[in-house]
Amino acid sequence: MKYSSLLVIGFSFLVFFSCKKESTTPTVTPFAFVKPAHFPAPNYTFVGNEVTQDRFDLGKQLFYDPILSLNNTVSCAKCHDQAHGFSDHNIKFSNGVDGTLGERNSPALSNLAWYPNFMWDGGVNHIEVLSVAPITNQLEMKETIANVVAKLNASTNYKTKFKKAYNIDLITDQYMLKALGQFMGMLVSSDSKYDRVYTGKATFTASEENGYTLFKTNCVSCHAEPLTTDFSFRNNGIDTQFTDLGRGQITQNASDNGKFRVPNLRNITITYPYMHDGRFFTLAQVVDHYSNGIKQSTTVDPIFQNTTGFNFSPTEKLDLIAFLKTLTDNTYLANPLYQK
Amino acid sequence: MKNIKLFTFLAAILILLVACKKEENNPSVAETGTVKLMLTHRWDANNSTNFLLDLPLVHPVTNDTLTFTTFNYYLTNVRLKKADGTWWVHPESYFLVNLSDTTSFELAIPNVPIGTYSAMEYTLGVDSLRNVSGAQGGALAISNNMFWSWSTGYIMTKAEGISNNSSSGSFSFHLAGFEGPDNVVTKRTFDFITQIPLTVKNGKIIEVHYLVNPMHLWDNSPSVSVLNNIATTGNNAKVMAKTFYNSIIFDHFN
Structure with missing residues (x-):
């Protein structure tokens, strides 16, 4: 009798565990976008690109990686340096691949989540497609998006990180751009x-x-x-x-x-x-x-x-x-x- | 004692089975079939010539000799009109037709509920929402080279090639524009004859054939000797895209 009671308890446990819902993320999420109290509501709210440490870190790695350029020499950070408020190093025009000069001053990046559109002329309408312009511009990173994606897929490091951040086995430009968008959207300056x-x-x-x-x-x-x-x-x-x-x-x-x-x-x-x-x-x-x-x-x-x-x-x-x-x-x- | 043990054991298994049964309120699988849009690309006024890349084609009106090297266009948002007048909507309905890839001429729409449909509707171009919603995937991936980075938006139709009639020796038409007066996005509705509706049968494929003729880019646009390049939105792009989109015709079912 005792034995059978044990069995029942044991099976109850089995039932309990086998039916446990697959939990997505732990309930504690200390890593998040925080709107400064004195700022209005942001324009970009990371919908479909919810903030996680893995995604942010991946976006940051991409931002600092010259792999995004034609000959792997120019990163985003080259012309958007944190110590310079994410603008270039106090020069009029920035050097792209092979030293070619751009045509407009590299803008300082901060509080991009509040922008309704981007660039000096507002030609880019979404933070997730913002990086396409400098990557493909002939005077800047001079690379094709397809090539960037191919280079990333050839990297075990990136494959692991994209898998962790977005649960994808094959890296696509969609998720590369989302990661970059997440990093840039998180750049908040509110403590001057x-x-x-x-x-x-x-x-x-x-x-x-x-x-x-x-x-x-x-x-x-x-x-x-x-x-x-x-x-x-x-x-x-x-x-x-x-x-x-x-x-x-x-x-x-x-x-x-x-x-x-x-x-x-x-x-x-x-x-x-x-x-x-x-x-x-x-x-x-x-x-x-x-x-x-x-x-x-x-x-x-x-x-x-x-x-x-x-x-x-x-x-x-x-x-x-x-x-x-x-x-x-x-x-x-x-x-x-x-x-x- | 032994019986009780056995009973407990069986009961426990039963609990396990019942407790873990997936929540499924509709166990009967809905009957569906596949609709396949089959795009045939033709040239000439009577659709009498095959439209192929890397082949000199004489335009019957402008008399330009055009050798296309690229011809891509978006076909999106397919819907089917049901017998009761409401529409069945194909989810995530985005296709990029690329003339260098014959597999892109067959657009498969699976899981269409069985029944008869009186009309098919689709959009030539990409709806404005997807032009303003950030990084997209699949047919809309930026790596497909149908996207403007400097002024965000999809190139809805891209026609490039060489021509001795052009002063530059080439032509390049990137037809874009998703809003305002420069919007090129065009919805087409094809009503089928009442006696011969689109009939979807369980587990079967029904082909819907359309004729697509790029010669109609020039219905209201001048020879490449006058205009050989479009790289911004505007009236030139709109006129060229619209006459092409509106020329697509339903041919037959199969």
Whole structure:
């Protein structure tokens, strides 16, 4: 009798275990996208590309790997270096495969999950297809997507990591792009002094405060807080004629000629040179432009029509620059999470 | 004692069996068949010549001599109209037809419920949703070279080749555009004759043959001596794509 009771208990256990549902992931997920409390809701929410440590790590490995380029010499990180706010090393135009020069200044990368579209001209409409442009651009990584996929499939290391991250045996461009998209979407800069003041955790100096007041009066109509961009495309009066049509090249609408993305200003101090063509080397030059250097043209932004600028005083210029320096986010620039 | 033991043992096995039975509310398997779209590529006004790559073809209207080296197009979102007027929708319905790969001319649609269907609908091009939803797989994978990286979107039809009539010696038409006035995506509905509907039988394959004729790219577009390249969205792309898409005709069942 005792024996049979044991049997029943034993079988009950069997029943219990054999019917246990295949659990997908452990309930504890410490690794996640965290929206800073003072930021709006992001545009990219990782749907179909849910955040996991394995996916993020894989995306990071790809971001730092020159395997994405034609002759395995140029990685994403080459022109998007963390210490430089994920822009290039203070050069106007970046060198691609064989040293060829690009045509626009490498943009600093941060808070990409909030962008409705990408690039200086907004030509790319989704973070998951963003990397296709630099990989295939003849002046940049000059590689085909099919070749990249073939190279990745020839790597046991990558095959193992894709299997772990996405449970696929054959690597496809879809998942390579999702991994890169996940890494880039996780690049969040929200701990500059500006952010800490914005959230009541720090205070500006008198000069910074004056600069912030000038910024709120003159700049936020484009550099909207707290992301410091409204993501629009505008002609900020740097040219009377356009050698690069910018947004107009994408929309094929002449009224968009000479318009470029309003850039996000985080880490602006270290991401020089400035503008889509890197024409200004210092913040003083940029502030001078907005003060008295505006040029008129058919598509110049309405706020700059029939004016040469805001006419800042010398002190105001210094205050504005003092404020812009508070946008440097050292936590972001040194975040070990993003390091190779 | 022994009987009790045996009984317990059997009962336990029974519990095991019942407890682990998969939740299946509909044990009877639905009867289905396969519909196969068969695409035949032709040339000339009467569809009298085979359309092949790497072969000089004279356009009957423009008189251009065209040797196509690439001809790819997307056919997507296949639906079938049921007897009650509602539509059966083929899930994940994306096909890339590539003239250099004859297997891509047969588009198999499995698991179609048996019955008669009065019409077939499909889309030439890729719907706007898939153009704005990030990295896709299968026929929509970017490695298929039918994607613009600089201005996101699928090339819906790609026609490339050489021609002495072109000043550059070649022609290249990348027809794209998924939104606004430049949208080239075209839905086609083919109503079958009432007496001869599309009939899907259990476990059987029914072929639906269509004639596709790239000569119609030039129905309202000029000779390659005038226009030999389209690499942006716009009216040129739209006109060329639309006349081609609208020229596809249903031929027969098999």
